[in-house]
Amino acid sequence: MDKHHRLLVIIPAYNEEESLEATVDELVGVAPSVDYLVVNDGSKDLTERICRDRGYNYVTLPVNSGLTVGFQTGMKYALRNGYDYALQFDADGQHMPEYIDEMLETAINENADIVIGSRFLHVKKEISTRMIGSRLITVMIKLTTGKRVADPTSGMRMFSKEMIKRFAQDDSLNPEPESISLLIKKGAKVSEVQVEMRERQAGESYLNISKSIAYMARACISILFVQWFR
Structure with a gap:
């Protein structure tokens, strides 16, 4: 890990009592020099108690937001707290900390504002409803920005200090493909690193088939139309 650049791993967690311990333990074991923050999003299960009992660095939001x-x-x-980079990292065990070093090196060496942990940089997407939607979002971003993003729905993203400032101060931005597209339009440099991801290790994703379709449709509409007025 680069000792001259401070990195914060942000772990949003909502009702992740079944997977949080394994996620944080693996992160600390693989990347012990990295700081992390668990953001307990008003969980109704034992997520906060686990954070407290295990001595995790965490904050708790009063309600699910x-x-x-x-x-x-x-x-x-x-x-x-003056971090140089921040990494969005899932609490459900899908993201693998082995790729953090490479993502940070890419951010530094390529002077990238955003580095995406991409499942599909060198691997073809399978045929499924979600991957058809991902392909469509890739096309939309390419049409509107000229930049091809192979895995626009990846939730493993690293952000530079400038991006940290933007997300912290602009409530209209979100950790979704439409904001990545908007930031590219505004001059942000995006790089990708090939990664592997596991299936969710415990619990259930809020994205079922119908919600996945709605999510993809909303992202495409925002990329194509809404952002032209922002």
């Missing part, structure tokens, strides 16, 4: 608010909370913390 959603991924955007949880992520922005982490970015505000990163800005206030």
